[in-house]
Amino acid sequence: MRLAGKGLINRNKRVRFCFDGRDYEGFEGDTLASALLANGVTLMARSFKYHRPRGVLTAGSEEPNALVTVGKGSSQDPNVRATVQEIYEGLEAVSQNRWPSLDFDVMAVNDLGAPFLGAGFYYKTFMWPKAFWEKLYEPVIRRAAGLGAISGAPIEDKYERAFAHCDVLVIGSGPTGLMAALTAAEAGADVLLAEEDSALGGRLLSESGEIDGIPARDWAAAMAEKLAGMDNVRLMTRTSVTGAYDGGTYGALERVAHHRPLAKGLPKECFWRIAAKRTVLAAGALERPVAFQNNDRPGVMMASALRAYVNRWNVAPGQKIALFGNNDSIHDVAADLLAAGVHIAALIDSRAEATCALDVPFYAGAQVCGTDGRKQLEAVSIARASGVEKVLVDCLGMSGGWNPTLHLTCHMNGRPEWREEIAAFVPKVGMVPGLMAAGACNGAFSTAACLGEGVGAAQAACEALGLEAKAPKLPSAENRPYRIAPLWAVAGKGRAWLDFQNDVTVKDVKQAAVENFRSVEHMKRYTTQGMATDQGKNSNVQALAVLADATGRGIPETGTTTYRPPFTPVAIAAMAAGAADKGFAPERFTTSHRLTVAANAPQIEAGLWYRPSYFPAKGETTWRQSCDREVGYVRQAVGICDVSTLGKIDIKGKDAGAFLDFLYTNMFSTLKVGRVRYGLMLREDGHVMDDGTTARLADDHFVMTTTTAAAGEVMKHMEFVSQGLRPDMDMRFASVTEQWAQFAVAGPKARALLNEVLDSPIDGESWPFMACGPVKLGGVDGRLFRISFSGEHAYEVAVPARYGESLFATLKARAEALGGGVYGMEALNVLRIEKGFITHAEIHGRVTAFDIGMQGMLSKKKDFIGKAAAQRAGLLEEDREMLVGLKPLGAVKQLMAGAHLYNAGAEPVRQSNQGYITSVGFSPTLGTYLGLGFLRGGRARHGETVQMVDHVRGVATTCEVCHPVFLDPEGERSRD
């Protein structure tokens, strides 16, 4: 029922929305919860396990009951707290965890079975038979018990992530946060104020009272306006700080478009990473319920929530209201309700000595011991020494005291301490470096204390930053002491709820203790108390107090469970914002990419690069046909392949040669200018890291090539060696991979083709095998390297990247005129396997130079990375797995990469494993499958027959072990 009064709703702006298919009307400024209450809707949800009717319990983000699903299809958001969801024109929300309807839920039968569904019932009931758990029990339980569901469709809404930096982050904008922000801002600090609500003010928005002689709410509005006008203050509303991390880093979720229809281009949420030099935590406090029989009926809510609905939204959640609590705050609530004209049927204070200044039916030293009603509260039973009295009410506000919202202070493993006089945990100083808790979250509960602590924390932050923060004149405000007498659970029979979200009762916690789950962490997991979206914000302290009582310990000894981020739920979509689809990894394209795509070449990913797999020709139906044809180009005419993706590192300086000598196993300082040499690079542990060719362009100038896959790793390694091991060396290097487009021109007609495009022709004498040097192509300065990864007479020609596309087109056309053409990765792979050239399929990180037959490349004349470790006896044993070639002999005649090798006649099991195959290709040149692999003692076993078994794909064959170079072992073709 809507009341008169001046809340924070705009009565001139009516808003229509829909809940469970019915249309309702509210006002601008309403949350879904306040608008539903104003429309007399108190039943908003069904509970998790027992499907009990539930109403709203709180007025904030800690709400455990009123969870709804907002939106439809891929845009559907489950488990939205109705207390946080602002209404807007056209909002559609539906209730959850009920069937067929909220009003009539057949699963409510669970409630009758409650005696059997207590703590640990899953563990006890669904044990046998074992296989039933996964196939039957779990799916059924998951359907019956639960929260809302996602649509299962890919998300189409936009989510964003963003970064912010500030001097002082203020979390929360109640009296503490507002004073802290203003104090720091006036000292000149760059201030970021984050508030999870839609407006600044915190609890001042929901309470009466005055600050500096004006209504507290108006004071907050004036402060907000003042802060908004300061250049060094950023105000972020609807932004929940969700986690505290190392180094002053905080995660925060901004609800950008949950309070309005989703506009095109606008993100729904933005996940912020905030780096703050200093932080003031002013998160306030959360009121905690009292456990008593059937305290979960719709209509029972927190006294503070009741106060907020009345004061902020001008909604009376009932006509006849009772208040029950163990501390002074219920008296303040009662006063506000009376002022708003709401009828109070009973004010029940558990403290015997309590007095009441208000004209209401007052019960001192009394407790609510039960409720009547099912879908709506109808009456409360009040127990006093004189007996039990039943009072008809439709709403009950309860207060078991206040818990400081200290969650963020515990995110880095700190544990709070128990403060007896307020019966609550408070943060200790220094739990999160750079963060200071102030105000209610620090256990200071009067408005005046909050204002003062806000100033103090800001001053401390400023001092740490070297800023001088003046002490402002503190506004005058209420400064009454907080008086409380702990009351966790009212004694009595029946179920008394502790955790509303997970349906955990006092009995469940006691049962856990009986079964020896006495540690609070065990109790939590056994009963599921403190899980799901509210993470025990409404129940943790009471549950551990009940556990402490049941185990005969004190609350401090019992301790709390671990507080972990996020403080409030964060959608995975928000944390993953920008990382889906193409945002997952950058894409790197070669200069020939456009032309290869135009030629319909399927692309394969090589690290971040995209390279053509093969170039399908007219009439070809399989990749093998294309691959065989492309291999033929290189073996018989000329083939062109873009090899720009290989890492290219330009090295210059007096000590460049010496540096390479140290990096590579073999010598480079002796390499003549105008020559290229193959080099092998080890890790310091003696295993092969990478290989490639390095060209000497001048005395003090080398260009190294790395494999595509290891380009980044090699660069990082070189930086380490140069900065960390040999900073004395006089040289510099830089990656030039993207500066040069480089193409392989391979095949018997390679020179003929090049002579069509080079400004000055070359011949065998001036450009022998492994020569390199500058060339000109149509006036463009390029580089030519006579190197071969195919074993043919071949070159690689490089031009500045801006000429890459043009050169590729020219080479392609000329190659085609000579009976050749372009080739892709499949053909490149076959060509290199035919020659026994290794790639990272072979040098996979566990092989040594000895294993791949390159022990001879380990120079004895100098030290180099990996030298000492490569000499270890175990790395030189003759029964190590060594690189071999393999040819199939069996009926299947197919080799499989990844298959394992076994001796002929041996059982193909792990214990008799002799090695494995790393690379496989069909050689059109030799008319057979070829494989490279590793075989125990393989170098001495050429000619032997072994079995290949692929257990995964179910292929077995016998094969002949041979030398890894299948074609032209003398290398005559490349030297031709």
Place this chain on the structure above:
Amino acid sequence: MRIACPLCGERDSREFSYKGHALALERPAEDAGVAAWDDYLHNRDNPAGLTQELWFHDMGCASWLVAERNTVTHEFGAVRLAEDVKGAKP
């Protein structure tokens, strides 16, 4: 975590990659023997507290850094360029 790169200033740790203890800078001589090489390659203390470790500023200036870090609190102390550490003679 945030790391104060001497060249780039304080940056988020995701810009950096980690290599382990700064002991890796003390490479033994080629003929130092098996024990010295075994120590260099494999043996590391696992302190609860301050340690010196190597970080590489991949997404920044490509500097190798020697950073003091508390393994318990993740607090960083002095962060120096590896080449300065190597250059510093005792």
